[in-house]
Each structure stands twice: as C-alpha cells, then as structure tokens.
Amino acid sequence: MVGPAPPPPQAAAPEPEQTSAPATPIDASTDSRLLVEVGWEACNQVGGIYTVLRTKSQITAHRYGNRYCLVGPYTEAAADTEFEPLPLTGTFGRAAELLIERGIHAHFGRWLVSGKPQVILIDFAKHFDKLNHYKYFLWKDHGIETGDDAEVGNVVLFGYLVAELFEVLHDLVTAPAGSARPHVPELDGIAPPIIGQFHEWMGAAAIPEIRRRGLKVTTIFTTHATLLGRYLASDDHNFYNFLPQIDPGGSAHARGIHARYAVEHSAAASATVFTTVSEITGYEAQHFLGRAPDALLPNGLNIQRFTALHEFQNLHAVSKQKIHDFVVGHFFPSYSFDLDRTLYVVTSGRYEYTNKGLDLFIEALARINWRLKSTRQRATIVAFIITRAPNRGMNVDVLKSQVLFGELKTTVRSISEQMRQKLLESVAMGRQPMIDDLLDEYAQVRLKRMTHAWRRRHLPAIVTHDMTYDAHDAVLGKLRSCNLVNLPDDPVKVVFHPEFLSSTSPLIGLDYDEFVRGCHLGVFPSYYEPWGYTPMECAALGVPAITSDLAGFGGYVRRTIPEHDQKGMFVLERRYKSFDESAEQLAGLMQQVLLAERRERIDLRNRVEALSVRFDWNELAQHYWAAHALAVARWTGAV
Numbered sequence: 001m002v003g004p005a006p007p008p009p010q011a012a013a014p015e016p017e018q019t020s021a022p023a024t025p026i027d028a029s030t031d032s033r034l035l036v037e038v039g040w041e042a043c044n045q046v047g048g049i050y051t052v053l054r055t056k057s058q059i060t061a062h063r064y065g066n067r068y069c070l071v072g073p074y075t076e077a078a079a080d081t082e083f084e085p086l087p088l089t090g091t092f093g094r095a096a097e098l099l100i101e102r103g104i105h106a107h108f109g110r111w112l113v114s115g116k117p118q119v120i121l122i123d124f125a126k127h128f129d130k131l132n133h134y135k136y137f138l139w140k141d142h143g144i145e146t147g148d149d150a151e152v153g154n155v156v157l158f159g160y161l162v163a164e165l166f167e168v169l170h171d172l173v174t175a176p177a178g179s180a181r182p183h184v185p186e187l188d189g190i191a192p193p194i195i196g197q198f199h200e201w202m203g204a205a206a207i208p209e210i211r212r213r214g215l216k217v218t219t220i221f222t223t224h225a226t227l228l229g230r231y232l233a234s235d236d237h238n239f240y241n242f243l244p245q246i247d248p249g250g251s252a253h254a255r256g257i258h259a260r261y262a263v264e265h266s267a268a269a270s271a272t273v274f275t276t277v278s279e280i281t282g283y284e285a286q287h288f289l290g291r292a293p294d295a296l297l298p299n300g301l302n303i304q305r306f307t308a309l310h311e312f313q314n315l316h317a318v319s320k321q322k323i324h325d326f327v328v329g330h331f332f333p334s335y336s337f338d339l340d341r342t343l344y345v346v347t348s349g350r351y352e353y354t355n356k357g358l359d360l361f362i363e364a365l366a367r368i369n370w371r372l373k374s375t376r377q378r379a380t381i382v383a384f385i386i387t388r389a390p391n392r393g394m395n396v397d398v399l400k401s402q403v404l405f406g407e408l409k410t411t412v413r414s415i416s417e418q419m420r421q422k423l424l425e426s427v428a429m430g431r432q433p434m435i436d437d438l439l440d441e442y443a444q445v446r447l448k449r450m451t452h453a454w455r456r457r458h459l460p461a462i463v464t465h466d467m468t469y470d471a472h473d474a475v476l477g478k479l480r481s482c483n484l485v486n487l488p489d490d491p492v493k494v495v496f497h498p499e500f501l502s503s504t505s506p507l508i509g510l511d512y513d514e515f516v517r518g519c520h521l522g523v524f525p526s527y528y529e530p531w532g533y534t535p536m537e538c539a540a541l542g543v544p545a546i547t548s549d550l551a552g553f554g555g556y557v558r559r560t561i562p563e564h565d566q567k568g569m570f571v572l573e574r575r576y577k578s579f580d581e582s583a584e585q586l587a588g589l590m591q592q593v594l595l596a597e598r599r600e601r602i603d604l605r606n607r608v609e610a611l612s613v614r615f616d617w618n619e620l621a622q623h624y625w626a627a628h629a630l631a632v633a634r635w636t637g638a639v
Contacts, residue, residue, distance in 0.1 A: 033628075037057075042203075066186055084112055085107065122162065144263060226264070226288045228251055298531070298556050323519070344384065347383075347523045351389045357526045568608025
C-alpha cells in the first residue's frame with residue numbers, strides 16, 4: 001500500500017521519441033529562498049548520482065551562496081577524505097546545532113569538491129533505537145509497510161531525520177522578530193518557502209512527512225531511474241514494448257522490492273514538483289509511479305576547455321602511448337602487430353550485462369572481426385571492457401608480463417645510453433659502427449635473457465584478473481562463444497578489466513579519464529540507461545562516442561543537436577530494432593569511425609571536443625533553476 005496523497009493533475013507522459021521541452025521559467029524569484037539539496041550520495045560515493053551532485057554543486061553554490069546546503073548520510077570513511085568540519089554558525093550551522101540539541105547526530109561543514117558547498121551529514125546509524133518508531137508512523141501516516149528490508153530501514157531512518165532538519169529550518173525562517181531564538185544575520189531577507197530538492201528514492205523518504213507536517217517547504221523530487229525499470233529491463237529485451245501492461249505493485253511484490261517501490265511512489269505523489277532526468281525515464285515514471293514529470297533535468301559536467309586544439313591532441317597522444325605500453329606488455333610476449341595501425345575502443349560502466357549493452361558490444365566486435373578477416377585489412381582493434389565485476393585479484397601471468405616489460409624497458413634505456421655514447425665516439429673517429437661496437441657481449445646476453453624470459457607460448461588473456469565465477473561470468477561466456485579469444489590472426493583483440501582504473505595500478509597505470517583520452521572511440525550501447533554519463537565524458541575528453549536511443553543522454557542528443565553524428569556523437573537505434581539489427585548497425589558505426597583515415601579521426605576529435613560545451617552545467621543548470629522557480633510558484637499559488 002502506498003501513500004494516500006494524490007499528485008496534481010498531469011499531462012500524459014511522452015513516448016521516448018517525442019520532444020519534451022524543459023520546464024518554462026516561471027516568474028517566481030528564488031533569490032530570497034534557502035535551497036537544501038538532499039541525496040544519499042552527497043559526500044558519499046555509491047553510483048552516478050554522486051557525479052551529478054559533485055559536479056553541479058559548484059555552479060549551484062555560485063548562484064545561491066550561503067543560502068545553499070547539501071544533506072547526506074554520514075559515513076566515517078567518506079568524511080575522512082571529503083568533508084571539512086566548520087563552526088556551527090550561519091543559517092545551516094545553526095540548524096545543525098539545533099539538531100544536535102534535539103539529540104540528533106549531525107555534522108556541519110564543507111564538501112571538499114569544486115565550489116566547496118556547505119553540507120550537513122546526518123549519522124543515522126546512531127539512531128537505530130528510533131527505527132521501529134519511525135516505521136510505525138510511516139505506516140500510520142503514509143500507509144507504507146517496510147517489512148524487514150535493511151536498506152529500506154536505513155532510508156526511512158535517514159528520511160525522518162532529514163524531516164527534522166527541515167522542521168528546524170522552517171522554525172528559523174518563520175521565527176517572528178523578537179522571538180527567543182538567537183538572531184541569525186544570514187536569515188535577514190530570507191522568505192519562505194524553503195526549496196527542498198531530493199534525489200532518487202533513497203534520499204526522498206522525507207517528502208511525504210514534510211508535506212504531512214505542513215512545513216513551509218516546497219519540494220522537488222528527481223528520480224534518476226525508476227526502481228522497477230532497472231529490475232525489469234535486465235529481465236526482458238522487450239521491456240519497453242510491454243511496459244504499459246505491467247502491474248507496478250504486483251511486479252514490485254514479485255521481486256521483493258515493494259517497500260522500496262512504495263517509498264518511491266509516495267515521494268513522487270507528495271512532491272510539489274516531480275522531475276526526471278530524461279524522457280525515457282519520464283515514460284517509465286508515468287506508468288510505474290502514476291505521475292508524469294513536470295520537467296526534465298538533464299545531467300551535466302564541468303567541462304574543462306583547452307585554449308588550443310593541439311593541447312588536447314597532445315594529451316591524446318601521451319595517453320595513447322601509455323596504452324601502447326600495456327598492449328605491448330600484454331600481447332607481444334605471444335605475438336606482435338603494428339601499433340601504428342592499432343585502434344583502441346572502450347566501453348565501461350556498472351556491470352549490468354544486458355542493461356549496459358555489453359552483450360551487444362561483444363556481438364558487434366565479433367562481426368567486425370569476421371569482416372576484417374574477410375577483407376584482409378591490416379588494422380588491429382583492441383577493445384577494452386572496463387567495469388567492476390567479482391574477482392579474486394590480478395592474474396599472475398598478466399601481471400608478470402607487465403613487470404617483465406617494465407624491466408625490459410629499463411634495461412633497454414640503460415643500454416641505449418651506453419650505445420649513444422659509443423655511437424658518438426665511433427662517428428667522431430670517422431668509423432662506420434658495427435653492432436659489436438655498440439653492444440658489448442654482456443649487454444647482448446642481458447637482452448637475450450630478458451627476451452626469453454618474457455616470451456610465452458599461450459594466447460594473451462582476455463581478462464586481466466582471476467574471476468570469482470569464471471565459468472558463469474556473462475562477459476567471458478559471450479567472448480568465448482563468439483570466439484573472441486585473442487587469436488594471432490584476429491584483427492579484433494579484447495581486454496576485459498573487471499576493476500576500476502587507477503594510475504597506481506601495475507597493469508594499465510592510468511586513471512579513467514586519462515585512459516579514455518587515449519582511446520579512439522567510446523561505445524555505450526545501453527538497453528536501459530536513464531541518463532548515461534560515459535559518452536558525455538568521452539565528448540569532454542575529445543573522444544567520439546556511440547550512445548543509444550534508449551539512453552536518456554542519447555535521446556537528449558537526438559532532440560537538441562542537429563547532425564550530431566557529423567560532430568562525433570552517434571546514437572544507435574535500439575528502441576524499435578531487433579538485437580540482430582542493432583548489432584549490425586553498431587558494427588557499421590564502429591568501423592566507420594575506427595577505420596577512417598587518421599586526418600579524419602583527428603578532425604572528428606576536434607568536432608566532438610567543440611560540441612562538449614553543450615553538456616556543461618553552465619548550460620544545463622538552467623533546467624534546475626526553472627524547476628526551483630516552478631516549485632516556488634506552485635507553493636505560493638502563482639500557478
């Protein structure tokens with residue numbers, strides 16, 4: 001059973017292919033309002049919403065100043081590296097102090113990210129003695145039964161403590177002049193309502209309670225993905241075709257997530273303004289949550305532009321050389337190929353085999369491999385699959401090859417210094433140098449020993465780590481069934497790296513953004529993707545990318561960027577295509593980019609880097625400002 005509060009009348013949700021304009025700016029000033037942004041991932045990295053909050057906070061703090069504060073759960077590990085405590089002063093410091101007086105464990109400070117926004121972190125784990133009390137009132141007041149789901153318990157506990165924070169802020173903002181409360185100068189000129197922006201179901205449990213208490217708070221609920229959508233899409237390739245026939249409550253019960261679904265549904269119903277990040281998510285929301293979005297709030301990034309085109313081209317070359325080093329260490333002990341004709345393609349993201357399109361990506365690689373073998377083209381494509389999957393650590397042979405290659409480079413560097421001096425002496429003496437003049441017997445023996453040590457008879461591994469469930473891993477199973485096992489005569493090679501990248505890793509030794517910058521193409525053919533940051537990140541790094549029309553970002557590109565494919569941003573058709581048709585199209589798009597002439601690839605990188613400014617928060621934050629204005633206008637009765 002879900003909360004009884006009905007949403008305001010809504011228009012029908014658009015089909016994913018239709019255009020849906022962002023919220024129209026309303027004549028409702030937010031200059032005198034407090035903005036409180038609540039998210040489970042504020043100062044707490046779990047998934048993609050962390051990126052949204054972290055990157056958007058800079059421009060939001062610039063707009064609202066000390067009237068802006070984020071709220072999230074306190075975790076000691078995250079706080080140690082991302083949180084800077086501040087004195088309990090100012091509006092939000094005073095609010096945290098009042099929470100503490102109520103016995104609530106709250107921490108006030110700054111989030112150590114760009115913009116250094118204010119943040120209140122609530123240590124809900126210290127209040128488990130109140131959980132049954134809150135669960136009772138959630139059922140009594142909102143009709144939501146939570147059961148024994150531990151995650152729902154955390155969300156409910158956090159939500160009621162957040163409601164306490166809004167009650168404290170309400171009292172501060174509405175306190176009459178001359179009241180007993182200490183004067184907070186920052187509140188001079190601040191008028192109700194307070195704007196509360198809530199992200200995803202885990203951060204939104206406070207919304208129905210805020211409404212029940214009648215606080216002078218106008219709420220915005222942004223869902224970045226519906227719970228049912230994420231569960232159902234991974235089960236069926238025809239998810240979108242039968243979506244209108246799905247019984248949300250029954251499906252949630254069948255998958256054991258009804259309590260979570262009830263919290264999400266109640267938040268959507270109770271919010272003053274309901275928003276999603278994309279049309280495709282809005283389409284789901286109308287059917288699953290019973291409310292169409294009032295506005296779309298697309299996600300952005302802080303795009304760092306370079307003053308000269310050659311600068312990011314040089315960065316591409318530097319990162320590509322580091323990838324070359326890994327490739328040489330990984331493949332060349334078994335066999336070699338021409339690095340000057342080698343192209344790098346990457347896919348990455350959460351390890352959701354079907355939802356992220358990993359099955360389609362591998363199928364397209366197999367088709368490209370067959371095509372290139374048939375036409376005898378000399379290009380080599382190395383495809384990287386970067387994700388976090390269950391593993392027991394780095395494979396010993398893979399690590400050994402990289403270590404030996406590192407030693408080989410060191411040895412060659414040392415010997416080359418000696419050779420340079422001997423070469424100079426020979427030429428200065430007017431003598432044509434021979435190999436024995438440049439390399440003494442000891443140096444030749446060292447090189448022979450090292451060459452023998454790192455040569456191997458077996459094929460290069462298709463995975464860099466020992467997988468926990470090797471025989472049952474979906475990616476490995478698909479690679480093996482497609483016979484993509486790094487055979488010497490295969491033009492397409494594959495490296496599955498089941499861990500996040502790090503510059504400190506002894507394998508690839510690059511952070512993710514550096515690695516992507518060294519690639520030639522990013523491929524993200526998602527079947528279920530409410531937004532999708534990865535192709536945006538590629539554009540910001542000057543790397544062409546393929547997204548899909550079932551990704552929120554793909555729909556945004558199709559609606560807003562004319563001739564996007566000419567600018568290095570390709571949108572694969574999946575909505576109305578079979579798996580086979582999409583695989584064929586994806587193979588064609590990948591070949592189109594990877595097998596282009598070098599000059600054409602450079603030109604495409606220039607164009608996609610120029611396009612990336614369209615995805616900057618300076619452009620996309622306007623959607624948030626409009627949603628804030630709409631929320632204030634609705635609360636005040638202006639609309």
